[in-house]
Amino acid sequence: MFGIQDAIRAVTEKFPTSLYVSTCGFITRDLYNTVDRPENFYLVGSMGMAAPVGLGVALARPGRHVVVLDGDGSFAMNPGALPMIAEHNPDLVHVVLDNGVHESTGGQRPVRIADPAGMALAAGYSAAYTAASAEELAAVDPESGVTSLLHITCAPRGAHAGKRVEWTPQQLVARFRTAAAA
Amino acid sequence: MTDAQTLTAERSAAAPGRRSAAEILVQAFVDRGFTHFTGVPCSLLKGVFRVLESGEGPAEGVSYLPAPREDSALGVASGLSAAGAKPVVLMQNSGLGYSLNVLTSLNLIYDLHVPLIVSWRGHDGNDAVEHDIIGRELLNLLDVFGLRHTVFDATDPYASVERCLAASEDGLSTPVLIVKEGI
Numbered sequence: 001m002f003g004i005q006d007a008i009r010a011v012t013e014k015f016p017t018s019l020y021v022s023t024c025g026f027i028t029r030d031l032y033n034t035v036d037r038p039e040n041f042y043l044v045g046s047m048g049m050a051a052p053v054g055l056g057v058a059l060a061r062p063g064r065h066v067v068v069l070d071g072d073g074s075f076a077m078n079p080g081a082l083p084m085i086a087e088h089n090p091d092l093v094h095v096v097l098d099n100g101v102h103e104s105t106g107g108q109r110p111v112r113i114a115d116p117a118g119m120a121l122a123a124g125y126s127a128a129y130t131a132a133s134a135e136e137l138a139a140v141d142p143e144s145g146v147t148s149l150l151h152i153t154c155a156p157r158g159a160h161a162g163k164r165v166e167w168t169p170q171q172l173v174a175r176f177r178t179a180a181a182a
Numbered sequence: 183m184t185d186a187q188t189l190t191a192e193r194s195a196a197a198p199g200r201r202s203a204a205e206i207l208v209q210a211f212v213d214r215g216f217t218h219f220t221g222v223p224c225s226l227l228k229g230v231f232r233v234l235e236s237g238e239g240p241a242e243g244v245s246y247l248p249a250p251r252e253d254s255a256l257g258v259a260s261g262l263s264a265a266g267a268k269p270v271v272l273m274q275n276s277g278l279g280y281s282l283n284v285l286t287s288l289n290l291i292y293d294l295h296v297p298l299i300v301s302w303r304g305h306d307g308n309d310a311v312e313h314d315i316i317g318r319e320l321l322n323l324l325d326v327f328g329l330r331h332t333v334f335d336a337t338d339p340y341a342s343v344e345r346c347l348a349a350s351e352d353g354l355s356t357p358v359l360i361v362k363e364g365i
Contacts, residue, residue: 003252005204021261024287052249053288056269057219059245080250082257088247117231136246140267169292172316 002134008069010035010137011095015067018093019057019180021071023050025098025104025159031069033162036137038179042165051085051094054093058090058161061180065091065144069136073100073110078120085147086124093142096147096148099156108158120149201239203339203365204229209240210343211297218262220247220255221272222244226301226364230272252277256284259296272299275320276313285327285356294358297347298329302362324358331358336365 002010008030012020020040028042042058043050054068075096085092085110096116104106113119117128126146130138132153140147165172199211201340207230211219223231233239234246242353250254252273259269278300289296303309304317316323333344343359350357 014228020266041261043288045291046257046284049253049260049284049288050255052257053261053264056258056263057265058261058269059247059258060262060267078254081254084250086256110192128309173292173294176264179265 001155004097005030006155007097007152018065018067020067021050021054023074027071030162032165038175041176047074050094052081055085058092063175068094070096074110075115082123090145090146091145096151098153101156103156116151117149125149134172148159203336204233205240206339210340212240216268216270218245218267218269220249222249222252222256224274224301226361227272229365247294251280252260253280253284256281260288261296263294263296270297274301274318275303298358299357300360305362329358330355332358333364334359334361
């Protein structure tokens with residue numbers, strides 16, 4: 001099993017030109033500290049909203065590929081959004097980084113969803129993939145133009161995330177809006 | 183809403199050659215460049231949802247996206263807005279509770295101010311019991327979070343929408359259009 005920070009880096013290398021929406025807490029901080037781009041829309045709150053926000057981005061910019069970075073805890077918080085996303089089937093990869101803990105708040109045990117990929121398919125996603133190593137992740141080639149879930153089983157950081165996002169929320173919106181329109 | 187009110191609303195919506203308050207409301211938002219409507223229905227707003235679902239008249243070319251819950255509707259609208267589209271969110275006042283975290287930790291701090299059309303069940307203290315408390319406290323709740331509200335006037339729908347949006351024209355506050363009677 002590989003670490004969650006390695007998984008985030010591997011995803012950003014796999015989809016280097018996409019628009020990103022990252023869930024609050026350590027995942028947003030990891031994305032920011034891995035590769036800070038105007039194309040990244042970092043959520044700093046609103047746990048459970050990364051996927052709905054990603055849907056909105058995709059609907060506003062149908063020509064762009066969107067990556068949502070969710071955790072297992074934030075994914076479990078809002079499975080109700082899955083059928084709404086599936087209905088529109090945008091060009092979007094919904095990544096669930098499953099380290100099995102609420103690591104941002106101290107490593108508490110989250111509600112476990114037995115099969116996130118199966119749940120996404122039941123909700124109507126076009127495809128779902130699982131990966132538990134760098135090699136398996138490298139082998140995943142999501143169908144383009146449709147919505148898929150990518151469930152990555154990974155290890156907790158075991159360390160603190162990097163620094164908080166230093167852009168103001170208004171700066172994030174301004175640069176993301178420009179980048180999304182490009 | 184009483185049966186008589188429902189009938190009146192439905193008749194006015196169906197009257198040929200004359201636009202209903204709901205149609206004019208949608209038209210007013212469309213004329214201001216709004217492109218997407220999302221939310222969760224309320225019986226007081228059913229005329230508006232009927233227009234949006236029809237995709238005809240003022241709703242032609244507009245996207246209507248049914249949402250499972252009001253907070254997710256706000257999330258989708260926030261993504262639309264962050265990427266440059268102009269969304270509107272519709273909900274019953276009961277949904278405002280679910281929405282508060284998204285409003286306070288996303289919309290209000292990122293200045294992603296999406297207009298909300300919120301029905302006001304329980305405004306007169308004489309509605310079903312589940313609306314008593316949120317109905318009594320709606321305006322207080324909006325005031326606590328600095329959400330600028332305008333009460334919809336069905337006799338002048340277009341001006342109501344204009345007034346509501348004008349109150350937040352600086353882009354620094356979230357406009358709320360409150361609908362007390364069924365349209």
